Amino acid sequence: MASTRTTRLDRKQVIDTALRLLNEVGLEGLTLRAIAAELNVKAPALYWHFKDKQALLDEMATEMMRRMGWPSEDQSADWREVITAAMQGLRAHLLRYRDGARVYSGTHFTDTSYAGPMETFLARLTTQGFTPAAAVRGWHTAYSYTIGYLIEEQAMTGRTFDLTARAERLADHPLAAQAGEEMFGDYDAGFDRGLRAVVEGIGATLRAPGAPGKGRGEARA
Structure with a gap:
């Protein structure tokens, strides 16, 4: 059985992973559980940063905007x-x-x-x-x-x-x-x-x- 990571996650790690995973599974397949699995942590670890999927999407959209060249x-x-x-x-x-x-x-x-x-x-x-x-x-x-x-x-x-x-x-x-x-x-x-x-x-x-x-x-x- 694979061990889960114990190092502290930050919001940027979660969002970078979420945006990468989005291109693989699409919006319907993008869940907090799927992101947690990708990061090798348990899903509750993500709730320290995002209370629900909508909060995650808000931060993802903000990061998309930050990366945009105006x-x-x-x-x-x-x-x-x-x-x-x-x-x-x-x-x-x-x-x-x-x-x-x-x-x-x-x-x-x-x-x-x-x-x-x-x-x-x-x-x-x-x-x-x-x-x-x-x-x-x-x-x-x-x-x-x-x-x-x-x-x-x-x-x-x-x-x-x-x-x-x-x-x-x-x-x-x-x-x-x-x-x-x-x-x-x-x-x-x-x-x-x-x-x-x-x-x-x-x-x-x-x-x-x-x-x-x-x-x-x-x-x-």
């Missing part, structure tokens, strides 16, 4: 480029983790390390024609699109989707049949097209008309 602080950058680059970066980062979007969504960060990047992004928007409230709404709208898209994308990972067979089944509904290629054919291109639509909508509905700063069609330095 765009450099350039207050002259066009707000569309700021949002687009940030959401593309968020998607690329979360794709590194199996079920990464599901882990990241609906959790509460356990420290304030997110506040600096958030302050920078909102400042860029408020200096280019957005009120503080509109900047927050625009940012959160793009974020929600990104997470929602990712949840759907990652749910399809590893599944075979025969678009030809789908089109044949929907032969009496030609537009619905053609939709399959757009929805499931190329996730990278589909994400970028959708994000472009979201960003343009943010500019059309939330940015003050005639506001100073770069807008659609304005020359960029």
